[in-house]
Amino acid sequence: MDDARIEAIVQAVLAELGKETSAPRPSAAPAPAPTSPPAGDLVIDLPDPTRPEARRALGVAQPFNAEGLRNLCATTTARLGVGRAGPRPKTRSLLLFQADHGVTQDAIYSEVAEEVKARFQLFTVQTQVQDRGQYLLRPDLGRKLSDEARRTINERCAKGPQVQIVIGDGLSAAAVANNLAQIYPVIEQGLKAAGIRTGTPFFVRFARVGVINDINEIVGADLVLLLIGERPGLGVADALSAYMGYRPGPGKTDAHRDVICMITNNGGINPLEAGAYVVELIKKTLEFQASGVELKLKTAGK
Numbered sequence: 384m385d386d387a388r389i390e391a392i393v394q395a396v397l398a399e400l401g402k403e404t405s406a407p408r409p410s411a412a413p414a415p416a417p418t419s420p421p422a423g424d425l426v427i428d429l430p431d432p433t434r435p436e437a438r439r440a441l442g443v444a445q446p447f448n449a450e451g452l453r454n455l456c457a458t459t460t461a462r463l464g465v466g467r468a469g470p471r472p473k474t475r476s477l478l479l480f481q482a483d484h485g486v487t488q489d490a491i492y493s494e495v496a497e498e499v500k501a502r503f504q505l506f507t508v509q510t511q512v513q514d515r516g517q518y519l520l521r522p523d524l525g526r527k528l529s530d531e532a533r534r535t536i537n538e539r540c541a542k543g544p545q546v547q548i549v550i551g552d553g554l555s556a557a558a559v560a561n562n563l564a565q566i567y568p569v570i571e572q573g574l575k576a577a578g579i580r581t582g583t584p585f586f587v588r589f590a591r592v593g594v595i596n597d598i599n600e601i602v603g604a605d606l607v608l609l610l611i612g613e614r615p616g617l618g619v620a621d622a623l624s625a626y627m628g629y630r631p632g633p634g635k636t637d638a639h640r641d642v643i644c645m646i647t648n649n650g651g652i653n654p655l656e657a658g659a660y661v662v663e664l665i666k667k668t669l670e671f672q673a674s675g676v677e678l679k680l681k682t683a684g685k
């Protein structure tokens with residue numbers, strides 16, 4: 384960028400700042416008494432920025448190539464072409480960002496409702512995490528079952544199934560609430576149709592992926608499938624992941640696991656279709672008696 388251009392930008396920014404700093408400061412003169420709008424006269428002049436058409440609207444005032452910019456923006460959900468107000472984001476962009484951030488917070492801090500679990504007769508156990516704050520700060524505790532959870536799983540679960548299905552809240556309760564009802568029956572029926580024996584399903588509160596190692600020490604399954612809420616993004620906050628491992632146990636890491644991610648009706652893999660993928664991957668894992676990198680190596684070229 385040449386000096387003249389930089390100088391022009393500096394002048395524009397200074398002019399913008401000048402407008403703000405030249406306004407009378409409260410200390411210079413007593414502030415006028417606030418005037419309330421007459422009752423019923425409140426005007427909100429910004430359209431709701433979270434509506435799909437507002438979300439996708441171009442924010443650049445005079446685009447050089449409006450058609451090109453629109454096409455570019457249509458290729459991604461990233462916040463492109465949002466424009467700016469001087470050096471700052473537009474109010475619309477800021478509000479949308481704050482609204483999307485609010486949705487992520489709700490997804491992370493909400494609990495999966497009992498009705499969601501009851502539909503598939505899932506009982507609940509908890510990891511060594513005590514509350515949501517600790518869950519975020521101590522992923523290690525989310526990978527360990529509490530003593531009570533160990534006892535409950537031992538008492539209530541069938542031992543030695545081919546597949547143990549587990550549901551975990553993870554980082555998004557919305558992911559479980561919005562997708563479980565669709566994906567679960569597909570997996571259940573798909574495994575049944577393939578003659579694969581499943582164990583007693585249950586729900587783990589404050590779960591991390593690594594908890595499947597602890598679980599399998601108790602149930603002794605050939606494969607543990609964990610359906611868990613993914614870290615929400617600023618656009619999609621209800622995506623579910625299906626993590627699985629062949630004979631998980633002490634010392635097994637993510638290198639021994641597979642994942643099918645981004646399961647959501649909001650711009651991801653639809654849960655019905657994802658259920659079918661999960662069943663196919665389970666069959667492959669059982670056939671090759673391996674998961675993760677080992678499975679990739681065993682099936683390379685096949």
Ligand code: B12
Nearest residue numbers: 553554591592593612613614637638640641642643644645
């Ligand atoms: C956070 C994250 C990471 C973090 C995990 C750190 C942490 N402690 O959370 C880091 C940056 C280390 C990471 C690394 C990798 N990741 Co990653 N990751 C994610 C992300 C953004 C969110 C995962 C999440 O919410 N998990 C749920 C929570 C509750 O789980 P958790 O127990 O807190 O965290 C565990 C899992 O996240 C797991 N994990 C993370 N990535 C991967 C990838 C694979 C293949 C496996 C088996 C496990 C795994 O590791 C964590 C510790 O056990 C997803 C995107 C998505 N849409 O899900 C990608 C995603 C899962 N990662 C992916 C990949 C490819 C990887 C890497 C292989 C990248 C690389 N080439 O190195 C590595 C593998 C790391 C590993 N653990 O072995 C892909 C998987 C694609 C696929 N279907 O196979 C995803 C879907 C991103 C994408 N769209 O490409 N990842």
